[in-house]
Amino acid sequence: MNKETSKIRDEIIRSSGVNPKKCMRCGKCTATCPAFDEMEYHPHQFVYMVENGDIEPLMQSKSLYKCLTCFACVDRCPRGVEPAKLVESVRLAVIRKQGANHLTSDDIPALLDEDMPQQAIVSALRKYSK
Amino acid sequence: MQRIGVFVCWCGSNIAGTVDVQAVSDALKNEPGVVFSTNYQYMCSQAGQDIIKQAIAEHKLTGIVVCSCSPRMHEATFRKTAAAAGLNPYMVEIANIREQCSWVHKDMATGTEKAIILGKAAVAKVNLNAPLTPGESPVTKRALVIGGGIAGIQTALDIAEAGFPVDIVEKKPTIGGKMAQLDKTFPTLDCAACILTPKMVDVAQNENIRIFSYSEIEEVGGFVGNFKVKIRKKARYVKEDICTGCGICTEKCPQKKVPNEFNMGMDNRRAVYIPFAQAVPKVATIDPNYCTMLKTGKCGICSKVCTAGAIDYTQKDEIIEENYGAIVAATGFNPISMDKFDEYAYNQSKDVITSLEFERLTNAAGPTAGKLLRPSDGKHPHTIVFVQCVGSRCAACAEKGKEYCSKICCMYTAKHAMLTRDKYPDTEVYVFYIDVRTPGKAFDEFYRRAVEEYGVHYIKGMVGKVFPEGDKLMVRASDLLANKQLNIQADLVVLAAAIEPDKSARSIATMLTASMDTNDFFTEAHPKLRPVESPTAGVFLSGTCQGPKDIPETVSQASAAAAKVIGLLAKDKLTGNPCVAQPNELMCNGCSSCERVCPYGAITYIDKEFRMPDRTTAIRRIATVNEAVCQGCGACTVACPSGAMDLKGFASAQIIAEVDAICK
Amino acid sequence: MKKVAYFPGCTLRTKAKDLDKYAKDSANALGFSLEEIENWQCCGGVFTTSKDEIATKLSSVRALAYAEKNNQILLTVCSACHNVIKQTDNAMRNDSEFASHVNNYLKDETYHGTARVMHYLEYLRDEVGFDNVAQKVVNSLKGVKIGAYYGCLLLRPNSVMQMDDPENPRIIEDLIKALGAEPVIYPYRNECCGGYVALEDAASAKKKSVSVLESAKQAGADIVVTACPLCKYNLEKNASDVKVVYFTELLAQALGVKGDENE
Known part of the structure; x- marks a missing residue:
């Protein structure tokens, strides 16, 4: 692991409050993930890859924007690992970079329909942009 | 004043390699009470012990210090040596200059200095030692x-x-x-x-x-x-010595709707029951929570049908x-409750069961006479999913599961899977596992047989949720080796519940x-x-x-x-061990602190009459120690706020003397 | 009438006016009134879990501080607001570093972790009592089969939300029973509808919502109730023959305060 990767990893672990070492590789997070089909990397892979500093592929992956933050993995994990928080911190590591927002307010009008509640828009902006 | 002898052991080169043993015995010669000091190659040998015995006799020693290995090693040896020479064995102190000195130091000067200090501490303690005699107590056989x-x-x-x-x-x-x-x-x-x-x-x-x-x-x-010991013999409302265990009462009792705990509540028993045919003692018991006679005073059928006259509704606990x-x-032990794991739908579907329930479902004496049938509709299940580690190895929440491995589940699940495939080859059996743990004689071979000979599908991964849908159970799980999420339509799901005391x-x-x-x-x-x-x-x-x-x-x-x-x-x-707690009656203020910290229940309080200075008497509450129960842990001596409690052989004054000798 | 501090949230002012109106009208019928707190701001819709996200949580802290200063209970109706405020409250109570950062921003509105965040459903259960709700029912919903849809926000993370058994909840079912209707239990009631991902990936949300609706329908539900505008949007967009309504609307209807225009 080079210095830069190790720095990103430590920052992700710190800001998420997740200790990936607690994982016992049971896969219950992935078993319960409703966004499994949309995700390229699954919750248990996030945990394993962050632990190993294999973070670049995660940062490049669209999986970051497919996680529903439904917390099913958090609640059902037998070891209290909280994978969803790790996904969030990896996503923040991406979108906090200059010009790296996944979604901007300019993109929004095209995505709207007339029934879409405000809640969806503010939530998506919170998740996808800084 | 004591007359103390000091014996420094070389332990070959174990001690002498890092400690100048001659310097140690010379230095200790000048300590208070010491009248004799020497060193020898192997103090524990016959010749070494003879040196000690001879010195005790010649110099009329009242106490000895052996500077040698850990007391765990040879304290008993040197106590015997002292006793053989007529010295009370509790007048022997060991200064550990091997494990705690020569073995941890490399430098001769440091090692020697420390050995002298440890020797001085032991001498200081012996100066305050008193002969102790262990007590004896009889044994109820x-x-x-x-x-x-x-x-x-x-x-x-x-x-x-x-x-x-x-x-x-x-x-x-x-x-x-x-x-x-x-x-x-x-x-x-x-x-x-x-x-x-x-x-x-x-x-x-x-x-x-x-x-x-x-x-x-x-x-x-x-x-x-x-x-x-007091034992409460609960009223079973049946005279044990008269009941013949014929079972007529258990057939005639009109109260038929009592969940049968022996079959894990999967069928019913009567209010008067014998848990199973081979019960010992084979006598009936009336369940007071369900018996109409005991609850309302009306019924009495079991009493009428009992030809032996064993029923006694007036029986009391004894x-x-x-x-x-x-x-x-x-x-x-018991399996833990599955209430906190309802992602597996245990409380939402009758066809989600625990392994102990599965055990009853396959038992010839069980609710289905050994036929593997679904609890919901009595149909034969064609797809069964076993889930391992439900509540075991669970560190997320203390209320939910147990952090430990329950140890038996991997093996009984392999057994259940194998027996199912053996008896019902048309059944597909899946086992979801995190690790398969089979350390035991012929255990791994057993598990491998389930896979290789019986075709049980072992999948590395965990079940995330069970969705009861119609008469099926949709099992959503991960297959970690294939990096897939699986959806299996099952007829029965068996949970390997963690076990707890x-x-x-x-x-x-x-x-x-x-x-x-x-x-x-x-x-x-x-x-x-x-x-x-x-x-x-x-x-x-x-x-x-x-x-x-x-x-x-x-x-x-x-x-x-x-x-x-x-x-x-x-x-x-x-x-007994004579190094037990000893309260000073005059200093004890009766506060009970010692009683509360004693892990062995060795301390009780009594009221004792004391003569007061003005010739009156007063009753005071004081601590007494049962020397047969006391294990000499010393917890009470530090809990006592007035310093009234001491450990014989390890009195506060002795410990402080040792510390003083080290710090001097 | 007992006054309770109330955080409506942005969507209840716009797309989800019904959720808000029926909650207020029902409260009045049940003997309490919802008093909107002053100068509230949008909660942000989602709780950002990262420990160093401070600014995004300030609006929730301000609402909490207001409740702390006044009457200690902060009532929410929208599942999302409830989730965000409750998780923020938890972080303020248990993460002292986070709390001191936050309070440094909020000069006169610092929060010390003593407000009690309650969802409207919890208030009905724990303060009013479902028995008392049942007694006030004038239009019994007898014979209607209703599936409760919890989604994720009301129940998870359970360690913080502590509303009900997260895997086998009953709070909405108990309300449905109190209104005279028949609750329908179905396994997808606590699975995600697709949430905010709907904005850019409607197909993903569709898949999840259809699973929920199919599950409810298969179990026999005619109506699905929710407490979340986004759940309602996702489900309704993908619903065929199952009606999706806010729980407050059913409540108002049963209590006879829904008003004729909606009958």
């Missing part, structure tokens, strides 16, 4: 076994075999425990009942064994060799008092003053070298009350506990 499962049964049989009387106290109406509920046993697949019930009969027929079934421990007093020399805890264990441990770990398993005196003894003298551990175990391990431990009990009961008298 009868043992109590709490719990009548396979652990309690084996322990009782072994003790009885050695000729000592044993009582088994079992809270259920019959002995047999969990093993009586099992169908077959891994890895040999012999039928549990076929190997257990003959042992139950042996217990019933053994003249040295009494069974108190449907009974609970009420109170425990006394100490090793002399426990006094308290039995008995003395025991030793007590064995064999309180066993029986709920009664905590109150029993409190009565026995035996310690427990955070999971409520009994703690052993030493995890490796004293695994069947509790730290409390005279209390022994058998079976799963000490930790998760399978049957072979349980039986081994049960016999080991019996051996320890036999060793104790074989003695006529117990020699």
Whole structure:
């Protein structure tokens, strides 16, 4: 692991409050993930890859924007690992970079329909942009 | 003033390599009380011991200091040497200049300096030593076994075999425990009942064994060799000595809707019942929570049909008092509740069951007469999913699961999977596992047979959720090796629930003053070298009350506990440890602090008459120590706010003298 | 009438006016009134879990501080607001570093972790009592089969939300029973509807919502109730023959305060 990767990893672990070492590789997070089909990397892979500093592929992956933050993995994990928080911190590591927002307010009008509640828009902006 | 002899051992080069032994013996010569000091190559050898004996006689020594290895190694040796020369063995002190000095230092100067300091401390202590004599207490030659499962049964049989009387106290109406509920046993697949019930009969027929079934421990007093125990024999409303176990009452009782706990509530029994055909004792019990006669005074059918006249609605609980020399805890385990794991829908579908329920479903004496049928509709399941580690290895939340591995689930699940495939080859069987743990004789071979010969699908991954849909159970799981999420349409889901100590264990441990770990398993005196003894003298551990175990391990431990009990009961008298707590009556203010911290229940308070300065008398509450129970841990000596409590041989003044000698 | 501090949230002012109106009207019928707190701001819709996200949580802290200063209970109706405020409250109570950062921003509105965040459903259960709700029912919903849809926000993370058994909840079912209707239990009631991902990936949300609706329908539900505008949007967009309504609307209807225009 080079210095830069190790720095990103430590920052992700710190800001998420997740200790990936607690994982016992049971896969219950992935078993319960409703966004499994949309995700390229699954919750248990996030945990394993962050632990190993294999973070670049995660940062490049669209999986970051497919996680529903439904917390099913958090609640059902037998070891209290909280994978969803790790996904969030990896996503923040991406979108906090200059010009790296996944979604901007300019993109929004095209995505709207007339029934879409405000809640969806503010939530998506919170998740996808800084 | 003491006349002290100092003996410095070289231990070959073990000590002499890093410590200047001559310098040590020379330096200690000038310490207060020391009248003789020497060194020798091997002080523990016959020749070394002779030097000590000779010096005791020649110099009229009243105490000795041996600067040598750890007291764990040779304290007993040198005490014997002193005794042989007519010196009280408790006038011997060891200065450990090997493990705590020569072995940890590389430099001769440092090692020598430290050895001298350690020697000085030991001399300072001997100056304050007084001769001690251990007490003796008699041994009641009868043992109590709490719990009548396979652990309690084996322990009782072994003790009885050695000729000592044993009582088994079992809270259920019959002995047999969990093993009586099992169908077959891994890895040999012999039928549990076929190997257990003959042992139950042996217990019933053994003249040295009494069974108190449907009974609970009420109170425990006394100490090793002399426990006094009260047993509550609960009213079963049936005269045990008259009931023939014919079972007519259990057929005629009109109250038919009582959940049958022996079949894990999967069918019903009557209000008057015999748990199963091979129950020991084979007598009926009336369940007061369901009996119409006991609740409303109207019915009485069982009494009318009983030709022996054994029914007695007026029976009361009975308290039995008995003395025991030793007590064995064999309180066993239970599967944990599945209430907190409803992602597996245990409370939402009848077809999600625990492994112990599965055990009853496949047992010929079970609710389906051994046919594997779904609890919901009585149909044969064609797809079965087994989920491992439900609540085991669960560190997320203490209220939910257990952090430990329950140890038995991998093997019984392999057994269930294999037997299902053997009997019903048209059934697809999936086992979701995190790790398959099979350390045991012929265990891994057994598991591999399930996979290779019986075609059980073992999938590395966990089930995330079970969705009851119509009459099917959609099982959503991960297959980690394939990196897939699976959806399996199952007919039956079996959860390998974690096991936990029986709920009664905590109150029993409190009565026995035996310690427990955070999971409520009994703690052993030493995890490796004293695994069947509790730290409390005279209390022994058998079976799963000490930790998760399978049957072979349980039986081994049960016999080991019996051996320890036999060793104790074989003695006529117990020699105590004289280094016990001693209260100073005049300084004790009766605050009870010592009583509260004593882990062994050795301290009680009495009212004692004291003569006061003005010739009056006053009654004061003071602490007394039962020297047979005290283990000399010293907790009370530090808890006492007035400094009234001291440990003989380790009095505060002695310890302080040692510290002073080191700091001088 | 007992006054309770109330955080409506942005969507209840716009797309989800019904959720708000029926909650207020029902409260009045049940003997309490919802008093909107002053100068509230949008909660942000989602709780950002990262420990160093401070600014995004300030609006929730301000609402909490207001409740702390006044009457200690802060009532929410929208599942999302409830989730965000409750998780923020938890972080303020248990993460002292986070709390001191936050309070440094909020000069006169610092929060010390003593407000009690309650969802409207919890208030009905714990303060009003479902028995009392049942007694006030004038239009019994007898014979209507209703599936409760919890989604994720009301229940998870359970360690913080502590509303009900997260895997086998009953709070909405108990309300449905109190209104005279028949609750329908179905396994997808606590699975995600697709949430905010709907904005850019409607197909993903569709898949999840259809699973929920199919599950409810298969179990026999005619109506599905929710407490979340986004759940309602996702489900309704993908519903065929199952009606999706806010729980407050059913409540108002049963209590006879829904008003004729909606009958």
